[in-house]
Amino acid sequence: AQKITQTQPGMFVQEKEAVTLDCTYDTSDQSYGLFWYKQPSSGEMIFLIYQGSYDEQNATEGRYSLNFQKARKSANLVISASQLGDSAMYFCAMRGSLIQGAQKLVFGQGTRLTINP
Amino acid sequence: EPEVTQTPSHQVTQMGQEVILRCVPISNHLYFYWYRQILGQKVEFLVSFYNNEISEKSEIFDDQFSVERPDGSNFTLKIRSTKLEDSAMYFCASSRGEQYFGPGTRLTVT
Numbered sequence: 614a615q616k617i618t619q620t621q622p623g624m625f626v627q628e629k630e631a632v633t634l635d636c637t638y639d640t641s642d643q644s645y646g647l648f649w650y651k652q653p654s655s656g657e658m659i660f661l662i663y664q665g666s667y668d669e670q671n672a673t674e675g676r677y678s679l680n681f682q683k684a685r686k687s688a689n690l691v692i693s694a695s696q697l698g699d700s701a702m703y704f705c706a707m708r709g710s711l712i713q714g715a716q717k718l719v720f721g722q723g724t725r726l727t728i729n730p
Numbered sequence: 731e732p733e734v735t736q737t738p739s740h741q742v743t744q745m746g747q748e749v750i751l752r753c754v755p756i757s758n759h760l761y762f763y764w765y766r767q768i769l770g771q772k773v774e775f776l777v778s779f780y781n782n783e784i785s786e787k788s789e790i791f792d793d794q795f796s797v798e799r800p801d802g803s804n805f806t807l808k809i810r811s812t813k814l815e816d817s818a819m820y821f822c823a824s825s826r827g828e829q830y831f832g833p834g835t836r837l838t839v840t
Contacts, residue, residue, distance in 0.1 A: 648828065656819055658773070658831035704773060708829075717763065717775040717786055718829060 615640045615707050617721035625727045626695055633680070634690040634724045636705035642666075645709055647688040648718065649679065652702040661703075664688060692726075700728045732756045734832035736822050742838045743812055751807045751835045753822030759830075762805045763823040764797065766790070767834075773821065779805065812839045 616639040626632045638647065649661040664672045664679045672679045680689040692699055702725050706718040735754045743749050755762050764776040777797055778785040784797065794810045805824075809816055817839045822832040 650831070656836070657833040658821060658823075660828055660830060663828050706773075716761075717778055717788075718765075718773075718823075719775065720773040722772050 615709060615719045617705050617707050617719055619705055619721035619724050621724045623725045623727070625729060628697060628728050628730050629694055631691060631693045632695050632726065634703050634726065636688045636690065636721060638686050638688060638707050640707065640709065642709045645707060647679070647681070648706040648708070649677070649690045650704045650706060652704060654701070662690065695728050697728050697730060700726060734822055734824055734830050736832035736835050738835060739833065740836045740838070742840065745814055745839055746811050749809050749812055749837065751820050751837070753805045753832055754803050755805055755822065755824030756830060757803070759824035759826050761825045762799070763829065764807045765821045765823065766818040767821065768818045814839050
């Protein structure tokens with residue numbers, strides 16, 4: 614069974630600082646995918662970044678990067694130069710083997726990030 | 731940019747009533763999903779759908795739930811006899827690779 618653990622229920626950072634949101638995972642699959650989603654107070658789920666288990670380089674998307682450490686089974690999200698609009702709930706999620714077609718996402722409990730001006 | 735849409739955005743229903751939540755996935759996506767999120771909790775998988783049949787379902791997805799793709803564009807979730815504990819945000823998602831989520835339908839059962 615797959616499991617995602619996010620150990621930080623809440624994070625508070627000053628605007629313009631970088632922030633790292635922790636995510637560890639557990640799976641027996643050799644091939645898997647890791648995702649981060651942002652959920653603002655309005656409730657929608659916004660896809661941020663994806664990392665495949667065989668990707669050799671860490672994924673980056675603008676101010677978002679994923680610090681993927683396979684041996685440690687961690688996939689931390691790094692947000693550089695944080696902005697007030699980054700205040701939201703952030704979920705780490707995992708998808709299992711890519712060869713099995715439709716694959717459910719397993720989510721962590723989430724981290725509520727608050728950016729202070 | 732293509733997006734997943736869901737209707738209604740908010741549904742209030744009485745316990746025991748049937749509800750149908752509607753989704754229009756991204757047009758070239760092949761896989762479709764429903765998830766739910768009880769207020770303040772994590773997002774939970776309900777069901778995945780591919781090639782006009784259920785690929786996988788969770789233990790939450792019991793006999794009161796059903797899904798259908800009645801035409802080439804819509805994907806629906808039906809809850810036959812709603813319970814108070816069905817109150818949640820229901821998300822539809824679609825994918826070819828990464829999953830893209832709709833804005834959600836907030837279901838309130840009274």
